[in-house]
Amino acid sequence: MSGRREEILDAALAIADERGLEAVSMRALAERVGVTPMALYRHVKDKAALLDGMVGRLLSALLPTDGADGGDGVLSGEEPTWDQRLDALAHACRAVTQRHPWAAHLLFSRPAVTPDAVRAVDIIYLALVEAGVPESEVPRLERLISTFVIGFAASEASGRFTPGALDPRGRRGQLPAGELPGHSRVGRWLDLPVDLTAEFEADLADIRRMVVGAAARGGE
Amino acid sequence: MSGRREEILDAALAIADERGLEAVSMRALAERVGVTPMALYRHVKDKAALLDGMVGRLLSALLPTDGADGGDGVLSGEEPTWDQRLDALAHACRAVTQRHPWAAHLLFSRPAVTPDAVRAVDIIYLALVEAGVPESEVPRLERLISTFVIGFAASEASGRFTPGALDPRGRRGQLPAGELPGHSRVGRWLDLPVDLTAEFEADLADIRRMVVGAAARGGE
DNA sequence: ACCTGAACACCGTTCAAGT
DNA sequence: ACCTGAACACCGTTCAAGT
Numbered sequence: 001m002s003g004r005r006e007e008i009l010d011a012a013l014a015i016a017d018e019r020g021l022e023a024v025s026m027r028a029l030a031e032r033v034g035v036t037p038m039a040l041y042r043h044v045k046d047k048a049a050l051l052d053g054m055v056g057r058l059l060s061a062l063l064p065t066d067g068a069d070g071g072d073g074v075l076s077g078e079e080p081t082w083d084q085r086l087d088a089l090a091h092a093c094r095a096v097t098q099r100h101p102w103a104a105h106l107l108f109s110r111p112a113v114t115p116d117a118v119r120a121v122d123i124i125y126l127a128l129v130e131a132g133v134p135e136s137e138v139p140r141l142e143r144l145i146s147t148f149v150i151g152f153a154a155s156e157a158s159g160r161f162t163p164g165a166l167d168p169r170g171r172r173g174q175l176p177a178g179e180l181p182g183h184s185r186v187g188r189w190l191d192l193p194v195d196l197t198a199e200f201e202a203d204l205a206d207i208r209r210m211v212v213g214a215a216a217r218g219g220e
Numbered sequence: 221m222s223g224r225r226e227e228i229l230d231a232a233l234a235i236a237d238e239r240g241l242e243a244v245s246m247r248a249l250a251e252r253v254g255v256t257p258m259a260l261y262r263h264v265k266d267k268a269a270l271l272d273g274m275v276g277r278l279l280s281a282l283l284p285t286d287g288a289d290g291g292d293g294v295l296s297g298e299e300p301t302w303d304q305r306l307d308a309l310a311h312a313c314r315a316v317t318q319r320h321p322w323a324a325h326l327l328f329s330r331p332a333v334t335p336d337a338v339r340a341v342d343i344i345y346l347a348l349v350e351a352g353v354p355e356s357e358v359p360r361l362e363r364l365i366s367t368f369v370i371g372f373a374a375s376e377a378s379g380r381f382t383p384g385a386l387d388p389r390g391r392r393g394q395l396p397a398g399e400l401p402g403h404s405r406v407g408r409w410l411d412l413p414v415d416l417t418a419e420f421e422a423d424l425a426d427i428r429r430m431v432v433g434a435a436a437r438g439g440e
Numbered sequence: 441a442c443c444t445g446a447a448c449a450c451c452g453t454t455c456a457a458g459t
Numbered sequence: 460a461c462c463t464g465a466a467c468a469c470c471g472t473t474c475a476a477g478t
Contacts, residue, residue, distance in 0.1 A: 026452060038453085039462050047452065105325060108371070109378045115395050118403075125402025138406045139414075143381060144423050148364070151328070151371030158329045161363060175335050182345025183338075186358045194359075203364050206430050213429060246471060258472085259443050267471065 005043045008033055009053045013100070016054070021102035026050075052114075055106045059116040062092045064123070082127040083208050089123055090149045090204055097153035104154035121146070132215030141214060145207060152203065156196055225263045228253055229273045233320070236274070241322035246270075272334075275326045279336040282312045284343070302347040303428050309343055310369045310424055317373035324374035341366070352435030361434060365427060372423065376416055 011032045015024050026047060030037040044050045064085075080088065097104040124142045133141055155161050177184055231252045235244050246267060250257040264270045284305075300308065317324040344362045353361055375381050397404055 025450085027450085036463055038455095038464085041453080042461060105329065108328070108374050108380060109325065113383045113394075118395055118400065122400045122402035125406050127402075129402065129405045135406050136409050139409055140419050140422060143375070143419070144368070144426065147371040147375050148368045151367040151374075154328050154371075155363070155367050160328060163333045174333075175338055180338065180342045182342035182347075182349065185349045186345050186355050189356050189359055199360050199363070202360060206364065206434070209433060210426050210430055213433075214426070245469085247469085256444055258445085258474095261472080262442060 005053070006057070008040060008043050009050075009057050012050060012054050013057060016102045017100060021105075024050075024054075051106055052110050055103060055110050056114045056116065058096055058100060058103055059114060059120065062089070062096050063116055063119055064088065064092075082130040083211075085123060086127045086145070086208070086211075087204055089120060090145075090200075093149050094153050094156070094200060097157045101157035104150070104157035107150045108154060128211060131211050132218075133211060134214075134218055137214055141211065145211075148203070148207065152200060161194060161196060225273070226277070228260060228263050229270075229277050232270060232274050233277060236322045237320060241325075244270075244274075271326055272330050275323060275330050276334045276336065278316055278320060278323055279334060279340065282309070282316050283336055283339055284308065284312075302350040303431075305343060306347045306365070306428070306431075307424055309340060310365075310420075313369050314373050314376070314420060317377045321377035324370070324377035327370045328374060348431060351431050352438075353431060354434075354438055357434055361431065365431075368423070368427065372420060381414060381416060 008029065012024050012029050015028060015032060026037045026040055029050075030040055033040070040050075044053060093107075097107070121142060124145060125138055128138045128141055129135065183190060228249065232244050232249050235248060235252060246257045246260055249270075250260055253260070260270075264273060313327075317327070341362060344365060345358055348358045348361055349355065403410060
């Protein structure tokens with residue numbers, strides 16, 4: 001209802017995609033929608049509410065569509081297992097922040113209280129219960145997993161994982177090797193380009209093992 | 221050298237601590253320092269560079285001070301083990317963002333290329349090597365661990381972990397229970413207040429187990 | 441070297457007024 | 460209901476000028 005609001009939010013998304021989040025001003029948005037800046041306040045309480053609305057719109061794209069494949073290509077001939085559903089959600093999250101890098105930060109700052117965000121949490125709860133995690137541990141593990149997944153997405157989107165993009169020799173150029181024994185030990189592995197898709201997969205595998213471990217330990 | 225720059229950065233930290241990050245403007249900072257806004261540009265290239273300088277200043281507080289206890293109270297009678305050093309760094313990171321909630325976000329956005337940031341990464345590298353993690357896996361696990369720790373800190377600082385602060389019934393009030401089978405299953409555990417200190421400890425224990433597992437699996 | 445004053449091109453938001 | 464115009468109190472930054 002009131003498609004006007006969605007129209008405004010989508011215009012804001014478009015500006016952010018094209019020119020970055022800081023280009024999203026009430027004035028620029030108003031111009032794009034073809035209206036005076038003040039008219040926006042009919043449909044959006046605040047600039048903060050505008051940002052909330054923008055992430056809300058993205059989150060709805062993150063959820064598995066009803067009766068479809070869960071978001072990562074596992075067709076629904078058979079029911080996906082708990083780890084497939086977890087993976088699907090994680091990949092959907094990363095896909096969103098790859099398409100909209102500016103959004104990664106907002107996922108951390110804006111509390112996840114929209115209905116779609118709650119639904120995403122619910123999917124993780126169910127997956128963990130099905131994995132055999134004791135119910136008392138489920139909320140903690142949900143927070144751990146979502147924190148890591150959103151953190152990975154935000155790190156990738158902000159370039160935190162690839163500081164070498166600016167300077168090929170990367171980080172350790174600035175300090176004498178003697179002060180960095182860890183870097184010396186790891187040595188050549190630091191010079192390889194990082195395949196973040198493979199790394200994300202390996203991370204999710206580690207998290208899967210962690211969930212299985214928590215289930216195996218049971219109550220204690 | 222040029223203590224003037226540090227003086228300016230510290231004034232910026234003070235403003236952020238007192239009135240939030242968005243109160244840190246070149247004009248407000250100039251006034252606090254007792255100078256015209258333009259004078260700041262002698263000591264700081266940009267507003268972006270100012271923010272970088274602010275996190276840089278915080279990061280130096282995060283590192284174990286030379287010859288001291290590693291940051292979390294383990295006295296240096298005996299050398300701390302790898303997991304104690306990891307824990308110390310994690311707790312130091314959380315302590316920083318608890319003292320300076322506005323900083324959590326910057327830790328994600330500003331690439332960690334300052335000497336102090338590199339030193340922190342080096343500590344993690346060394347700890348992982350000592351834990352027996354294969355060297356090819358060390359950089360990935362460092363990124364996984366730092367992503368989680370910074371993510372936890374940022375989530376806590378931004379209130380992502382406590383949406384119930386606004387509405388005691390929290391998140392699921394908005395949706396019919398039938399649509400949230402996961403929440404129903406977990407049930408009463410959702411109504412308890414969250415002890416984030418205990419949760420952080422439990423999370424670090426899980427991460428420790430993950431590191432041990434990676435070491436045990438070895439090359440493959 | 442270090443600082444200033446004036447100016448430019450922006451912001452979010454309030455408020456009274458229009459239809 | 461929905462939109463407008465003018466205004467307020469801000470921004471970051473450039474540029475020429477001062478000492």
